[in-house]
Amino acid sequence: MIIEKENFGNLPSGAEVCRYILKNKNGMEVRVMDYGATITNLFVPGAGNQAGDVVLGFDRLEDYLGDQPYFGAICGRYCNRIGGSAFDIDGTVYRLSANEGPNHLHGGFRGFDKQMWKVHTDISAAEASLVMIYESRDGEEGYPGNLTAEVVYSLNENNELGITCRARTDRPTHVNLTNHSYFNLNNCRGTIHRHELSLAADRYTVLDGQSIPTGEIAPVEGTPYDFRRSRPLGKGLAEVEPGYDLNYVLSMGSRELTQAAMLHDPDSGRTMEVLTTLPGIQLYTSNYVKGIRGKEGIVYEPHSAVCLETQFFPDTPNQKAFPSTLLKPGGEFTARTVFRFSN
Numbered sequence: 001m002i003i004e005k006e007n008f009g010n011l012p013s014g015a016e017v018c019r020y021i022l023k024n025k026n027g028m029e030v031r032v033m034d035y036g037a038t039i040t041n042l043f044v045p046g047a048g049n050q051a052g053d054v055v056l057g058f059d060r061l062e063d064y065l066g067d068q069p070y071f072g073a074i075c076g077r078y079c080n081r082i083g084g085s086a087f088d089i090d091g092t093v094y095r096l097s098a099n100e101g102p103n104h105l106h107g108g109f110r111g112f113d114k115q116m117w118k119v120h121t122d123i124s125a126a127e128a129s130l131v132m133i134y135e136s137r138d139g140e141e142g143y144p145g146n147l148t149a150e151v152v153y154s155l156n157e158n159n160e161l162g163i164t165c166r167a168r169t170d171r172p173t174h175v176n177l178t179n180h181s182y183f184n185l186n187n188c189r190g191t192i193h194r195h196e197l198s199l200a201a202d203r204y205t206v207l208d209g210q211s212i213p214t215g216e217i218a219p220v221e222g223t224p225y226d227f228r229r230s231r232p233l234g235k236g237l238a239e240v241e242p243g244y245d246l247n248y249v250l251s252m253g254s255r256e257l258t259q260a261a262m263l264h265d266p267d268s269g270r271t272m273e274v275l276t277t278l279p280g281i282q283l284y285t286s287n288y289v290k291g292i293r294g295k296e297g298i299v300y301e302p303h304s305a306v307c308l309e310t311q312f313f314p315d316t317p318n319q320k321a322f323p324s325t326l327l328k329p330g331g332e333f334t335a336r337t338v339f340r341f342s343n
Helices: 061-065 233-237
Strands: 001-009 018-023 029-033 038-045 051-052 086-089 092-096 116-125 129-134 146-156 160-169 195-198 203-208 213-219 246-250 259-266 271-276 280-284 307-311 332-343
Touching: 001 051, 001 061, 001 129, 018 116, 018 146, 018 280, 029 146, 038 280, 195 233, 195 280, 259 307
Parallel strands: none
Antiparallel strands: 001 018, 018 029, 029 038, 038 051, 086 092, 116 129, 129 146, 146 160, 160 332, 195 259, 203 213, 203 246, 246 280, 259 271, 271 332, 280 307
């Protein structure tokens, strides 16, 4: 196992941004920068054991600082949406920043994706890890409590990328962390129409016109949302306009690490298995990625990639029937997701 460190540029403030490179003996390589705890590159062996980059992103730091759709970043303090940009804890209403119309998305205007994280490394014969920490202050984007968030990225010799998230607080607050990587297993070229997806979910959370859950949990059977059996994403996308952006229910109680999704690209021969301890997974088919020039000059368009964001359900602070995201002093938010690759 190998960990390397390099300069990835400087913020307008002059602060240096570093990128860390984790490598195993199989040719798999993960590159993560400390701005936003962001995965910038993920090289995975494909046909003929030729490694290729399978996540969308940019070659330059400057492009990450502009208006872009959270490529590879950690989203928090609460990923996904909170309706009305507010929630109530013990009779006190907390008003969050409204950065998507009247609603709150991915932690607000300056969420965890736009913060500098402290980093230390850990390496053994079996695994290389980055431990990344961000201290979110009380009142940041409207959230109560000083929160310490920790994200551990790990790579092992089994071609598994692990993401473990933890958080502690000094006041009751809501927490929901995810990594927002955009996957295209065919070296980020073309669309994901031929990618074959299966999801270990027979239900989904129904949305209103603003993509906020209504509270209803409905079966996928008989709908275009049914991926219990593997099928090409292109077939589903032909039925759903402009594409998928939906939370699937994996479980309502179990916190064991279990399979959530399987993604296979017949052109590259790569398969990605997603395992998680979390109760939900957001399927997003990059519907609003339009004309973004990314790595190697590739222009990203709708359906250039698929996000499989493991998470608690959207708007849980306002949906009491959903698995709770409330974190209290003395408790710990903890979640683990593993992306397992084969070819």
